[in-house]
Amino acid sequence: MIDRRQFQLIAAALMLGSGISARPARADSKTFRVAFQKGAGNLIFLKERGILERKLAPIGWSVTWTEFQAGPQLLESLNVGATDFGLVGEAPPIFAQAAGADIVYAGYEPASPKNEAIIVPKDSPIRTVADLKGKRVALNKGSNVNYLLVRALEANGLTYHDIVPAYLAPADARAAFERGSVDAWVIWDPYYAAAEIALNARLVVDGTGLAPNVSFYMASRAIAEQNPQVLKAVLGAVDEIDGWIRDNRHQYAVELAPKVGLSADVIERSVNRDEIGARPIDAATLEGQQKIADAFAELALIPERLKVTDAAWRVGQ
Structure with a gap:
């Protein structure tokens, strides 16, 4: 440490x-x-x-x-x-x-908890936070979404060790998300909105009830x-x-x-x-x-x- x-x-x-x-x-x-x-x-x-x-x-x-x-x-x-x-x-x-x-x-x-979210590609089989177990999740290390991910996992009986974090800045995370090298992306606006509009990304959960943002x-x-x-x-x-x-x-x-x-x-x-x-x-x-x-x-x-x-x-x- x-x-x-x-x-x-x-x-x-x-x-x-x-x-x-x-x-x-x-x-x-x-x-x-x-x-x-x-x-x-x-x-x-x-x-x-x-x-x-x-x-x-x-x-x-x-x-x-x-x-x-x-x-x-x-x-x-x-x-x-x-x-x-x-x-x-x-x-x-x-x-x-x-x-x-x-x-x-x-x-x-x-x-503004709705301004940050865990999203997945539109055709992903992932529907809930529990489905993230064992999956590769992109996020910006140490950012507000880092806390959202921790809280979402805890609320669904998982820990940080149950997923594979991929620490990527937003631009790199979007590229990885588009080519399918990560299973989910924890991100904030306006990158979140851009992914929804341009990529038809699907919401798994936002910060409501989990992280204040x-x-x-x-x-x-x-x-x-x-x-x-x-x-x-x-x-x-x-x-x-x-x-x-x-x-x-x-x-x-x-x-x-x-x-x-x-x-x-x-x-x-x-x-x-x-x-x-x-x-x-x-x-x-x-x-x-x-x-x-x-x-x-x-x-x-x-x-x-x-x-x-x-x-x-x-x-x-």
């Missing part, structure tokens, strides 16, 4: 490979630096419509935006002081905290503790654009499609499964996150148990 020091060294090596390096203390203490991923449509809309800039200008703050390919690199940018705020899924904050990142949970998007707004501890009023204004701006998306899902899909290289029908199917609305972090949500952290520790995906509430935003609450 990997120990904590080895885990930290591996994490550091991965982040060096991503090109992220630590920066000195910010020269301009009035610039709020947002990190975002290509799939974070609400932050993309927030950026393009200038809502955040209008919210922060009256209190003397400007805004910059930096795109990242994945959650772990995004969180490391917060940790080393390169950015201040970003949106990720459930798993990256757990891995970041396990590696010693000085970041906090600032807010969240509500649970919460997205988290993470912040550097420095920005959260030193400028809580700014962070609250940012969460308010995010909730504003979330409100528009919630009420205009079709238009959102049409506008976002060319920006992220997906069809509008894939995006619309995904967003129609979303529960939308930025909220301040709360004890009940962190309790759910603790359950995932405990499951990852039991699977030795992180070197030891951790206390999620150590990374809770407390100042200004």
